[in-house]
Amino acid sequence: xxxxxxxxxxxxxxxxxxxxxxxxxxxxxxxxxxxxxxxxxxxxxxxxxxxxxxxxxxxxxxxxxxxxxxxxxxxxxxxxxxxxxxxxxxxxxxxxxxxxxxxxxxxxxxxxxxxxxxxxxxxxxxxxxxxxxxxxxxxxxxxxxxxxxxxxxxxxxxxxxxxxxxxxxxxxxxxxxxxxxxxxxxxxxxxxxxxxxxxxxxxxxxxxxxxxxxxxxxxxxxxxxxxxxxxxxxxxxxxxxxxxxxxxxxxxxxxxxxxxxxxxxxxxxxxxxxxxxxxxxxxxxxxxxxxxxxxxxxxx
Amino acid sequence: xxxxxxxxxxxxxxxxxxxxxxxxxxxxxxxxxxxxxxxxxxxxxxxxxxxxxxxxxxxxxxxxxxxxxxxxxxxxxxxxxxxxxxxxxxxxxxxxxxxxxxxxxxxxxxxxxxxxxxxxxxxxxxxxxxxxxxxxxxxxxxxxxxxxxxxxxxxxxxxxxxxxxxx
Numbered sequence: 268x269x270x271x272x273x274x275x276x277x278x279x280x281x282x283x284x285x286x287x288x289x290x291x292x293x294x295x296x297x298x299x300x301x302x303x304x305x306x307x308x309x310x311x312x313x314x315x316x317x318x319x320x321x322x323x324x325x326x327x328x329x330x331x332x333x334x335x336x337x338x339x340x341x342x343x344x345x346x347x348x349x350x351x352x353x354x355x356x357x358x359x360x361x362x363x364x365x366x367x368x369x370x371x372x373x374x375x376x377x378x379x380x381x382x383x384x385x386x387x388x389x390x391x392x393x394x395x396x397x398x399x400x401x402x403x404x405x406x407x408x409x410x411x412x413x414x415x416x417x418x419x420x421x422x423x424x425x426x427x428x429x430x431x432x433x434x435x436x437x438x439x440x441x442x443x444x445x446x447x448x449x450x451x452x453x454x455x456x457x458x459x460x461x462x463x464x465x466x467x468x469x470x471x472x473x474x475x476x477x478x479x480x481x482x483x484x485x486x487x488x489x490x491x492x493x494x495x496x497x498x499x500x501x502x503x504x505x506x507x508x509x510x511x512x513x514x515x516x517x518x519x520x521x522x523x524x525x526x527x528x529x530x531x532x533x534x535x536x537x538x539x540x541x542x543x544x545x546x547x548x549x550x551x552x553x554x555x556x557x558x559x560x561x562x563x564x565x566x567x
Numbered sequence: 568x569x570x571x572x573x574x575x576x577x578x579x580x581x582x583x584x585x586x587x588x589x590x591x592x593x594x595x596x597x598x599x600x601x602x603x604x605x606x607x608x609x610x611x612x613x614x615x616x617x618x619x620x621x622x623x624x625x626x627x628x629x630x631x632x633x634x635x636x637x638x639x640x641x642x643x644x645x646x647x648x649x650x651x652x653x654x655x656x657x658x659x660x661x662x663x664x665x666x667x668x669x670x671x672x673x674x675x676x677x678x679x680x681x682x683x684x685x686x687x688x689x690x691x692x693x694x695x696x697x698x699x700x701x702x703x704x705x706x707x708x709x710x711x712x713x714x715x716x717x718x719x720x721x722x723x724x725x726x727x728x729x730x731x732x733x734x
Contacts, residue, residue: 277671277720277723277724277727278670278671279671279688279692279693280670281665281668281670281671281672282670282671282672282673282675282676282693283673283692283693284663285662285663285664285672285673285674286587286591286673286689286693287587287693288661288662288663289583289586289587289590289591289658289662290583290586290587291582291583291585291586291587291600291603292596292600295586295600295603295604296582298604299578299582299603299604299607300575300578300579300582302607303571303574303575303578303607303611304575361615434615435571435614435615436570436615437570437571437572438570531570531572532570532572532573
């Protein structure tokens with residue numbers, strides 16, 4: 268009430284109209300939106316802050332940090348709503364289970380281990396979590412071995428080498444849980460490796476690429492035809508550049524039984540390609556949403 | 568859970584709003600651009616911690632404002648607003664301003680208020696957020712926000728009376 272009263276004294280409508288004329292430059296907008304599509308740029312930004320953080324860290328003795336974090340991130344309100352939907356008693360969460368960090372002599376590691384919780388199939392859940400933990404452990408051992416080798420070879424020198432691994436929840440809907448486990452390996456330029464896990468919550472099954480299609484329906488040819496056509500279209504529209512015209516650059520076959528994929532929040536099938544596999548590094552890891560009409564007759 | 572794609576479409580739809588918010592804090596194009604870039608990078612890194620996508624807006628506002636605040640602290644010097652700076656002249660010249668209007672112009676918020684005060688007004692009256700939402704974004708309790716808004720309005724009113732009395 269009092270605020271309304273004050274408002275009548277202070278008319279901010281003109282100030283608001285002027286304020287609304289402030290606009291971001293197209294350059295900034297284009298740059299940031301495309302950096303979202305391109306994991307690479309985002310990694311570069313991240314490195315910049317890490318450097319800033321390093322300055323502070325260097326003053327303290329805490330150069331090696333190893334922590335295990337258990338994050339309680341269940342939301343009771345949301346869980347109750349989900350519980351009210353028949354067949355969806357549990358709420359599936361992905362959380363950071365382990366965290367490993369190392370910053371010294373230009374070598375950086377930042378490894379977050381994901382853990383899935385709330386799947387009805389507890390065996391499947393345990394199996395996936397074990398796999399995630401093993402993968403993270405393998406990365407950590409590899410990093411430590413590499414770091415040691417570098418230190419032995421170049422004692423006291425600053426060598427830039429980094430491993431950054433973590434997860435991203437791509438989809439967590441009633442139908443699907445999809446997570447991307449990424450590993451960015453930086454030695455000079457960087458490479459990225461993705462592993463996707465897609466779980467169909469309705470059947471509580473971990474999906475395999477091959478398994479989502481009807482046998483012998485020729486999904487590989489149908490999808491390859493669509494993806495190539497889409498690459499061509501994007502390239503001609505100036506939206507992307509692919510190795511479609513470079514003989515021998517494209518993987519052959521393009522679509523295999525274990526192609527990278529997930530289902531997005533709209534329930535659409537998304538096919539992904541590793542960095543450098545179908546396009547130059549600057550294109551990052553390309554993704555293609557497959558329209559329903561392409562899937563007709565081939566999907567289960 | 569908020570996906571990268573969801574964040575991307577949110578960003579596309581709200582880009583100017585977010586930029587405006589950062590600008591009203593920094594009053595400097597370059598700094599506002601840095602604040603937005605850094606906020607996007609931070610958000611991407613933390614996106615998986617956002618459990619309920621409907622709070623993406625509030626959550627990201629919070630990132631932008633915190634980034635703007637720490638950005639200003641990092642710069643360690645308070646850059647005084649200069650109405651003659653080329654940047655400000657370019658901005659105000661591209662604005663359609665009714666000079667004859669004897670009320671509050673955006674420039675008055677710039678001249679009379681500090682960044683913290685201005686951001687509160689922007690969130691409450693331009694972005695039309697509730698006091699509770701602002702409290703959430705700024706990380707203060709509701710009563711603190713009410714008090715600060717009240718003081719800000721009082722200050723602005725006093726400044727405006729001075730402006731038109733004095734002419």
